[in-house]
Amino acid sequence: MAHSGTKDGGEFRIHENVDELATDLADYIAELSEISVKERGFFAIALSGGSLISLMGKLCEAPFNKTVDWAKWYIFWADERVVAKNHADSNYKLAKDGLLSKVPVVPGHIYSINDSLSAEEAASEYEFVLRQLVKTRTVDVSEISDCPKFDLILLGMGPDGHVASLFPNHIALDEKEEWIIFITDSPKPPPERITFTLPVINSASNVAVVVTGANKAEAVHLAIDNVGSECPVLPARMVCPTNGKLVWFLDRAAASMLEASQ
Numbered sequence: 446m447a448h449s450g451t452k453d454g455g456e457f458r459i460h461e462n463v464d465e466l467a468t469d470l471a472d473y474i475a476e477l478s479e480i481s482v483k484e485r486g487f488f489a490i491a492l493s494g495g496s497l498i499s500l501m502g503k504l505c506e507a508p509f510n511k512t513v514d515w516a517k518w519y520i521f522w523a524d525e526r527v528v529a530k531n532h533a534d535s536n537y538k539l540a541k542d543g544l545l546s547k548v549p550v551v552p553g554h555i556y557s558i559n560d561s562l563s564a565e566e567a568a569s570e571y572e573f574v575l576r577q578l579v580k581t582r583t584v585d586v587s588e589i590s591d592c593p594k595f596d597l598i599l600l601g602m603g604p605d606g607h608v609a610s611l612f613p614n615h616i617a618l619d620e621k622e623e624w625i626i627f628i629t630d631s632p633k634p635p636p637e638r639i640t641f642t643l644p645v646i647n648s649a650s651n652v653a654v655v656v657t658g659a660n661k662a663e664a665v666h667l668a669i670d671n672v673g674s675e676c677p678v679l680p681a682r683m684v685c686p687t688n689g690k691l692v693w694f695l696d697r698a699a700a701s702m703l704e705a706s707q
């Protein structure tokens with residue numbers, strides 16, 4: 446790793462290149478999986494879409510494909526596009542093709558959204574399913590609210606600072622009660638999506654934000670460095686686990702404007 450540090454309770458890891466980042470990310474996920482399985486008997490992980498899945502690719506290779514206890518993984522999505530599961534835009538399809546079909550996860554432990562429903566119905570059904578899994582503690586529960594406490598939520602970030610399907614200046618950022626909501630006006634296509642809310646993201650035991658590329662350097666700076674309050678509040682800056690650990694995985698290009706790394 447080229448450089449690492451901490452900032453406002455979060456940790457950032459800056460990697461020389463994408464390959465080094467991918468190796469560190471696989472190590473990190475495998476270690477959290479081992480700890481959760483030892484402590485709880487399950488590993489409840491939430492994925493996002495975008496470049497994240499290919500950056501997780503080393504998990505399909507040795508040693509991880511053999512050493513990770515895949516049968517204990519329960520897999521969710523922090524956000525999903527409301528399209529058919531076999532559609533090129535589907536985050537489920539992306540993860541299935543790039544990761545889940547290559548490792549021995551249990552098909553019944555993959556919790557994708559119901560693609561035969563409207564965005565509104567799919568969000569409420571997904572929350573219902575999640576509530577059942579929190580009841581049985583397959584997904585842990587927060588000590589301070591009734592929110593699910595995922596062992597790990599993995600997020601990407603857009604150049605505008607969005608995470609999951611929580612976009613700048615969107616009313617979804619104010620949601621305090623619901624766990625999962627739908628939006629129909631995503632600035633990044635496709636427009637209809639469902640997403641975890643900030644209370645769910647911030648209740649997780651671990652949150653990792655994985656960001657590469659120079660086009661995201663300014664958003665990384667605004668999200669991590671102490672910038673004036675006149676700046677718009679980026680969704681990524683609102684990721685701040687109450688009782689959990691936040692780690693940023695960056696490559697050199699994404700970290701190029703980061704003051705905290707100087």
Ligand SMILES: O=C(O)[C@H](O)[C@@H](O)[C@H](O)[C@H](O)COP(=O)(O)O
Binds near residue numbers: 493525609633
């Ligand atoms: O479904 C989605 O669109 C996402 O979950 C979204 O939040 C994504 O993670 C970021 O837009 C980063 O995507 P890239 O890493 O591809 O830039």
